[in-house]
Amino acid sequence: MSGAGVTRARIVLGVFLAFMLVAPAVLPEFHVTLLNYIGLYSIVALGLVLLTGVGGLTSFGQAAFVGLGAYTTAYLSTAHGLSPWLTLLVGLVLTFAMSLFLGFISLRLSGHYLPLGTIAWGISLYFLFGNMEFLGGYTGISSLPAINFFGLALDSGRKFHYLIWFLALLALLSIHNLLDSRSGRAIRALKGGGLMAESFGVDTAQMKIIIFIYAALLASLSGWLYAHLLRFVNPTPFSINAGIEYLFMAVVGGAASVWGAVVGAGILTILKQWLQDLLPKLLGQSGNFEMIVFGVLLVLLLQRARDGIMPLAVRYFPGPNKVLPATAQALRQRVRPAAGEILLEVKAAHKAFGGLVAVNDLSFVMNSGEILGLIGPNGAGKSTVFNLVTGVLPATGGEVYFRGERIDILSARAIVLRGVARTFQQVHLLPTMSVLENVAIGAHLRGARGVVSAALHLERAEEAGLLAEAVRQLERVGLGASVHEQAGSLALGQQRILEIARALCADPVLLLLDEPAAGLRYQEKRSLAELLRKLKSEGMSILLVEHDMDFVMKLVDRLVVMDFGEKLAEGLPQEIQENTAVLEAYLGSVK
Amino acid sequence: MNAEIALFLIQDGLTNGAIYALLALALVLVFAVTRVIFIPQGEFVTYGALTLASLQLGKLPGTAWLLLGAGLAVATVELVQALHLGTTQRISAILLKYVILPVTLFGITWWAAPQKPALTLQILLALALVVPLGPMVYRLAYQPLANASVLVLLIISVAVHFAMTGLGLLFFGAEGSRTPPFSGGQWKLGVLNISGQSLWVIGASLALIVALFLFFEHTIYGKALRATAINRVGARLVGVSPVMAGKLSFTLAALIGVLSGILIAPITTIYYDSGFLVGLKGFVGAIMGGLVSYPLAAAGALLVGMLEAYASFWASAYKEVIVFTLIIPVLLWRSLTAHHIEEEEE
Numbered sequence: 060m061s062g063a064g065v066t067r068a069r070i071v072l073g074v075f076l077a078f079m080l081v082a083p084a085v086l087p088e089f090h091v092t093l094l095n096y097i098g099l100y101s102i103v104a105l106g107l108v109l110l111t112g113v114g115g116l117t118s119f120g121q122a123a124f125v126g127l128g129a130y131t132t133a134y135l136s137t138a139h140g141l142s143p144w145l146t147l148l149v150g151l152v153l154t155f156a157m158s159l160f161l162g163f164i165s166l167r168l169s170g171h172y173l174p175l176g177t178i179a180w181g182i183s184l185y186f187l188f189g190n191m192e193f194l195g196g197y198t199g200i201s202s203l204p205a206i207n208f209f210g211l212a213l214d215s216g217r218k219f220h221y222l223i224w225f226l227a228l229l230a231l232l233s234i235h236n237l238l239d240s241r242s243g244r245a246i247r248a249l250k251g252g253g254l255m256a257e258s259f260g261v262d263t264a265q266m267k268i269i270i271f272i273y274a275a276l277l278a279s280l281s282g283w284l285y286a287h288l289l290r291f292v293n294p295t296p297f298s299i300n301a302g303i304e305y306l307f308m309a310v311v312g313g314a315a316s317v318w319g320a321v322v323g324a325g326i327l328t329i330l331k332q333w334l335q336d337l338l339p340k341l342l343g344q345s346g347n348f349e350m351i352v353f354g355v356l357l358v359l360l361l362q363r364a365r366d367g368i369m370p371l372a373v374r375y376f377p378g379p380n381k382v383l384p385a386t387a388q389a390l391r392q393r394v395r396p397a398a399g400e401i402l403l404e405v406k407a408a409h410k411a412f413g414g415l416v417a418v419n420d421l422s423f424v425m426n427s428g429e430i431l432g433l434i435g436p437n438g439a440g441k442s443t444v445f446n447l448v449t450g451v452l453p454a455t456g457g458e459v460y461f462r463g464e465r466i467d468i469l470s471a472r473a474i475v476l477r478g479v480a481r482t483f484q485q486v487h488l489l490p491t492m493s494v495l496e497n498v499a500i501g502a503h504l505r506g507a508r509g510v511v512s513a514a515l516h517l518e519r520a521e522e523a524g525l526l527a528e529a530v531r532q533l534e535r536v537g538l539g540a541s542v543h544e545q546a547g548s549l550a551l552g553q554q555r556i557l558e559i560a561r562a563l564c565a566d567p568v569l570l571l572l573d574e575p576a577a578g579l580r581y582q583e584k585r586s587l588a589e590l591l592r593k594l595k596s597e598g599m600s601i602l603l604v605e606h607d608m609d610f611v612m613k614l615v616d617r618l619v620v621m622d623f624g625e626k627l628a629e630g631l632p633q634e635i636q637e638n639t640a641v642l643e644a645y646l647g648s649v650k
Numbered sequence: 651m652n653a654e655i656a657l658f659l660i661q662d663g664l665t666n667g668a669i670y671a672l673l674a675l676a677l678v679l680v681f682a683v684t685r686v687i688f689i690p691q692g693e694f695v696t697y698g699a700l701t702l703a704s705l706q707l708g709k710l711p712g713t714a715w716l717l718l719g720a721g722l723a724v725a726t727v728e729l730v731q732a733l734h735l736g737t738t739q740r741i742s743a744i745l746l747k748y749v750i751l752p753v754t755l756f757g758i759t760w761w762a763a764p765q766k767p768a769l770t771l772q773i774l775l776a777l778a779l780v781v782p783l784g785p786m787v788y789r790l791a792y793q794p795l796a797n798a799s800v801l802v803l804l805i806i807s808v809a810v811h812f813a814m815t816g817l818g819l820l821f822f823g824a825e826g827s828r829t830p831p832f833s834g835g836q837w838k839l840g841v842l843n844i845s846g847q848s849l850w851v852i853g854a855s856l857a858l859i860v861a862l863f864l865f866f867e868h869t870i871y872g873k874a875l876r877a878t879a880i881n882r883v884g885a886r887l888v889g890v891s892p893v894m895a896g897k898l899s900f901t902l903a904a905l906i907g908v909l910s911g912i913l914i915a916p917i918t919t920i921y922y923d924s925g926f927l928v929g930l931k932g933f934v935g936a937i938m939g940g941l942v943s944y945p946l947a948a949a950g951a952l953l954v955g956m957l958e959a960y961a962s963f964w965a966s967a968y969k970e971v972i973v974f975t976l977i978i979p980v981l982l983w984r985s986l987t988a989h990h991i992e993e994e995e996e
Contacts (some may be wrong), residue, residue, distance in 0.1 A: 354813025
C-alpha cells in the first residue's frame, strides 16, 4: 500500500530499539526501573492481546499466573537452591497444567464463564499465597538468588533491563508471527467467525485453549522475571486488582497490532506512577485513588474507542501488502470421482426442533458432476438440509452418505475433510482481514503445521503453498485483482464470490451454495451463473439452494423441490416447471 | 465438633447465605434483563453499610457528594441528548430527577445527619442516598453500550467496580466500620443461642424474596422485566422500553445491595473493599443456577454460606480459598452437562 508507511514504521522501530539499548547506560535508576516494569507488564499484556483482543476471550486472572511463575521460582530457588533457569521450566510446566485444566472446564461454556472463572481463581490463588506457611504468608519470600547469565550475575535493574526486553520483544515477535499464519487465521476467526471456521475444519475449542495457555505461559514468564528482578515476592502484586489492570493495558492498547500491548503497558504504568504522586496530594489522603481514574477512563474508552488507541497509530504506519510467495509447492489434490458416479445420497433424513419437523424423511440422490438445485418456498427446510449434510446440525433420523461413506454421524470438521465445502446464506467473512487471508482459511485442513512452528515461522514453505492456493482460487473466480483489499470493503456480490473461492480452497468434491444469488444485482447474477457453469465444466458437483427461479432454471441439471420439510417433486427443470403440485405450493391452488 | 458448634455454624451459614442469596437474585435479575454481569453489586453493599455507619456517627456520608456528582453527570448527558434530539420538553423532568432531587436529598442529609435521627430514619436516608446511584450508573456506564457483547459489558462492570472501590476509599477511608445491631436480643432455643440480628437478616431476606416474587408476578413493571428477560426484541416490540427495563433492574439490584449492606453491617466489619468479595460469593451461587435460574441461584448461595461457615471453623485461613475454589467443580459440572459449544454472539 504505502512505502512511506513502512519506512516510517522502520524508523520508529529503529529509534525504539536504539533507545532500549542505551537506556540503562544513560537513564537514572528510577526510569530504568519504570522501563523494566513496562517490559514485565508488556509480556503479560501481549498474552491478553492474543487472548482478548484477537481471540475475544477474557481473563481477569493473569496476575495469578504471574504469581504462579513468581512463587514457583521463589520457593524452589530459596528453599531448595535450584537454579532459576530450572525453576523457570518448572513454573512454565505448572502454569501449562493449570491453564489447560481451567481452560478445559470453562471454555466449553459460553463466553462469560471464563472471565468469571478467572476472577474466582485469581482470588483463591491470592489467598493461597498469603496463607501458605512455606510461601511466607503475607510477608512473602525474600533473598532470591540473582539470575546467572553465562557467568554474569544479573543483580541490578540496569543489567536486568536487557533480559526483560529481550524476552518481551521475543514474545512480541512470536505472537506477530503466529497471527500471520494458518493457525493465526484460525485464531483471528474465533471472534465473530467461529461457525465459519469450524465448517472449514478449525477446531475452535482447541484453538481457544491454545491461546489461553499461551497467554498464561507469558504471564508465568513475566512472574519469573519479576521475582528475580526484585529478588523478593509477596502476594500483593498478584491480586485480582493487578489482574484487572493487566486487562486494562490490553484494552487501552487494543488488538490492532501486537505493539498495542507495549503501548498499553507503557501508558498505564506511567499514568499510574503519575496519579499515585498527584492524587494523594490533591485529595489530601493516601490510597490507591488511581483506581477511580482507571475505571472511568476504561468506561469512556470502551464507549468511545472500543478498539483501543492502536488503530490510530496503525493508520499512520500502514503495513505493506502481504508479499506473495514467488514459488510455492502446489497443494495435493484429492482424487475426484468419475462423472455420473453417485456422490451424495440422502436417505429419509429427518430433523425435528422440538415439536417442529423441519425436514421430514427427505430422500434424494446426487450424481458427480451435476448441478442439483434444491428449491422450495420459505421455511421448506432447505437450509436445514444443508446443515444436516455439512454436519452443523445432527439429524434426528435417517442417513446421509457421501461417496458411499455414512457422514451424518460425523462432525462438521470431519465432513469438510472428506471434500464437502459450503457457503453461507448470510456471508460469514472476517471484514477486517484481507480477501487473501479470508480465502486462505478455506485451505485450513490442507496444512498441518501447528502453533509452535507458526510462532517460530518454521512453516513458511507450507504457508506459501496455502497462500498460493488462495490466490489461485481467487483468480479462478475472478477476484484476482482484489487479493489485498479488506474483505469488508467488497460489495455484497463480490463477498459471495469470495465465499465460493474460500470453499474452493478446501479442495471440495461437492460444493454447497446457500442462496448465492440473494441480494445480487442482475449483472452480478449473470457472472455468478457463468462462474458456476465454469466450475461444473471443470468437474465440480454443486448443490444449490436458491430462490431466484430464473437463475435456477437456466443453471441446474436437476431439481429437488421441498415443501413443509418433505420432497414435493424431483426432476429436470422443464418437468418441474410443469408440475402442478409445485405450482400449487408456490402460487396457491390453480383451479 | 459438637452439636452446639454445628448448630451455631448452621445459623452463621444461613445468615450469610441469606445475604448471598439476595445478591445472587439481584445478579440473575440484572443479567437476565440487561446481559450485564453486575460485578459492582458488591460496592452497593459497601456503600449501604458505610453510609449507615457514617450517619450513625453524625457525619455527612461521602455518598451524598457522589449522588450530587452522578446526578449532575447524568443531567449533563441527558440534556446534551435532549438538545441533540430536540426533545426539549424533557428538560424539566431531567432537571427534577437528576439535579433537584439529589440536591434535596443532599440538603436533608446535611441537616439531619448531625442530629443523629432514629435508626429507621437513618436506614431510609441511606437507601435514599445510595439506591438512586444504581440507575445513574446504568445511564452513565452501560446504556451507551447496551447492545455490546456480554464480554464488553463485563469489562465495563469491572471498570465500574474499580472506580466505585476507589471512590469508596475516598469517602470512607481505609478503616472498617461496624454498626450496632438492630436489636440486642438473644434467644435460647435448646442449646442454641439465636442472635436477634440473624433473625433480622433471615427474616428481611425472606420478606424481600416474597416481595420480589409478588413484584414479578403481579405488577406490570415486574412483568415487563420478565418479558425483557425472556425476549428483548419481543418485549421492545410490545412497548417495553429497554432503557426503562435496564434502569429498573439496576434500581432493584442497588436496593437489594444496599439493604444487604445494612443487614450485615452489624454482623461483620465492612471495609471500603469488602463488598467485592461479598458480591462475588453471591456470584458463585448465581453461577450454580447458570445465571438464569432464581431458585437454583438462591440454593447455591445458601450452600456458599454454609460452606463458608464450616470452612471458617475447620480452616479459617483458607476460608476464601475454599469458597472461591468451589467455582471450579461448579464450572466442571456445568461444562460436562452443557450440550454443545454455545455460539458466540455479536
